[in-house]
Amino acid sequence: MVKNRYIKKLFLILILVLGTGCSNKNSNENVDKVEEKETIKIGCMRITEDIIDYVIDEMKDSNYKIEKVVFDGASNIPATALNDGSIDGFVVNHLQWVEVFNEKNNTNLKMVKPYIYYFKNGVYSSKYNSIDELPKDAVVAIPGDPNNMDRSLRLLQRMGLIKLDDKKELCNVADITENPKNIKLLETEITATVKSLYDVDMIISGANAMRLSGEDFEKSLFNDPVDKDFPISLTVNDGTEDEKWVKEFMEATNKESFKKKFNENYKGTFILYNDIKGE
Template identity: 30%
Template sequence: MKKRKGLLSLAVAALFVIAGCGNGQDKTDAAKDASEDTTVKLGVIGADTDVWDDVKERLADEGIDIEYVEFTEYSQPNTALENGDIDLNSFQHQDFLDNYNEERGTDLVSIGNTVNAPLGIYSEKIEDIKELENGAEIAIPDDVTNGGRALKLLQTAGLIKIDKDAQNPTVSDITANPKDLKITELEASQTARSMEDVDASVVNSGMAVDAGLSPNEDAIYLEPVDDTSRPYVNIIAARKEDEDNEVYKKVVDAYQTEQTAKVIEETSNGADIPAWEEFGRK
């Protein structure tokens, strides 16, 4: 009888040892998981990540590692986001995203405003928009939203008139062209590179900075910022199911700070405007 009790005691003790080992392993794994950084793949256009570099550094203190995935064309980052190849992207304005969703039947969403980056007209041949001669050639982006925005800018500059009912006008919506300007449509990343070959070029702010241009100093005409600018506020985009992801909210919070606003001011020479201050956080 005593022998049976002894065996039972040994069995119980063994169970406690096994349980103890198991609990210890669970705690070790939990501690390991807690110490590992969360990586967020962020799609960007071009190599200009100065603003995000500052945000990235601050997020690292919270255990969030921003990994850049660089693209060269505007057609790429939303497809990568929809396919799950990246977690977020930051390259486009709201109007561009709305048009992408409409054309592709997707449901990507904005989770935070970043900057308002005025479109500019640049030239290596003239120093003032008034110097454009009859028949001059102007390059504009060829995608629907940025192309339409460029034509609106040319209208604001007094060069053409477009159909007032056209939300995203195309060249066919030009109703008056007194200088008989030749409008050449190019992929957005090519507009800055084409400046040697055309009389003037409409270039997105990010592309201009990548090309070594300073919007405030080098543009011969810069897009005004007012209430009509809201559709062109740049954003951080995510998949619909990730709209309330807590990690991604921390990314937005880290971006929308006074520190980021200072970096935006410095890196853009005052051309870009912190959009969350002018148009709200989202």
């Protein structure tokens, strides 16, 4: 009898030990589950990667882990990656560019409101100090994608250098009706336009691209007066714009700490909409 009681006690102790071990294991698994964050991949290019870094910093206590995916090359690569599901969103192209991409590729990418910023676009030259100095047969480098080409041509028209048959929604070089100085247009990939600065007479480029290249981005011969009409923000696939991570991402861009870092870094080449009165 004593032996049986002893065996029963050992059996009860064993059950308690095993039960405690399982409880601890389940508890540890629950902790791991709480600490595991959902990874969100956000595409960018060198010109916008600092923005993603600032958002990552603002969202460090979020349940989402923002992973920055930096693309190099043509400006359409992030949009293509978003459409095929390789990334969850991107911050690169302006609204009109995204709309044209959707139309040409039968995609449904959506830019999230309120828009974050716009970029200053200008005219630069390593040879001349004013538009009036531009000689006949001058070579001008402009972005070659449809939307930014249209924007560049309209800027040249505002400067009085060409006239366009601008009845079309998007103009190209074939729509130039008057070109008194016989300007030659060199079409470039927008990310490479600034590289032509010393090879041509004039370029049309974003001020931040000039800044990143170490050039004097404030020495523009002419500033685009419609910069604000080309907003940039987080772009996602249609139907995902109301997801929680999108809301947290956009909230991060509205924090004072984000805005401070943004303005200090971009030095006026990118302008936040919520820094503008009336926006």
